Amino acid sequence: MNIQENISLKNYNTFGIDVNAKRFVSIESVYELQQLLKKEKDVFLVSGGSNMLLTSDIEKLVVHINIQGISIDKEDENHVYLTVNAGENWHDFVLWTISQDYGGIENLSLIPGNVGTCPIQNIGAYGVEVKDVITKVEAIEIESRKLVSFSNKECDFGYRNSIFKNEAKGKYIITSVSFQLTKKNHQLNTYYGAIETELASKNITNPTIKDVSDAVIAIRQSKLPDPKEIGNSGSFFKNPVISQKHFNKLQEEYSDIPSYKVSETEVKVPAGWLIEKSGFKGKRFGDYGVHEKQALVLVNYGNASGKEIYQLAQKIQRTIKEKFGIDLEIEVNVI
């Protein structure tokens, strides 16, 4: 275990924000983590760094969770049960499942980040959320250094939400995630408009999981910036849920406002649409701005600071509140 000093975190967050870690250590096993926690309890975790906006230097010991490995726990005729260590790259894992013809996460192709953080915000895209395939999450409880297990139910998953963003926040370090995937009779989710259009454009009528994954990759590449080229953290805000009454009032003024039904009394409105309607889409201020193809994504064109991006986010929140009376909630962790 090698604790380094004064390390830039630029390569450890997909926003590419250049802040300094006073002390930094990369951890490659559960045992190493337990040993470290004997001496250091007040730690700051980074994994894939895909859901954080760093606004200042980190004084705490930065712990990079880099525990690798995939294992097959059991198989039956229809399913395979896998445990994947936290440091595995999410998209590489998705591609591997497709190469093995294991179905269930093809719609979640190309989401940045690592496996260990996928349960925290319950990553989701194109009609699938990771909660649909997670059977168990294992984590080290920081205080006791014990390995504990959370069942799917105990994770208390919701839209971009879980126990790890609430009661369990800051108390655990996720070390592995277990999944149940299909080996045959894959349940494809292709009803999402853009996927249907993409498959039709290739004349695919009977898609495989690989076809769906390829379609999702093509859609994401056409709309979302690649963090390797332009720093970003995916959707910066959550899509807000508002009352049907509030929505009906907005619809009188904005007849084209999109919505998804949540319940008899509530609807979800795409934050991207609200931000675009407020004139922010594609706006660039110095080295940061709002992505030109998806207004929900804030971007760092090179050397922006986390503070600048956070200020822009707050400006967007104020504008949306004034114009639509809607509170936009930030989805990424602002540190």
Ligand code: EPU
């Ligand atoms: N829209 C606009 N302008 C924009 C962006 C979107 O008007 O700049 C409108 C679109 O026309 C469409 C609607 O908003 O009517 C929805 O757009 P899209 O399908 O792109 O999805 P989204 O609601 O903006 C969510 C997730 C994404 C996920 C996509 C696809 C959240 C916060 N975001 O975005 O997740 O990839 O659906 O399922 O729920 C992420 O979390 O990082 C992420 C990228």
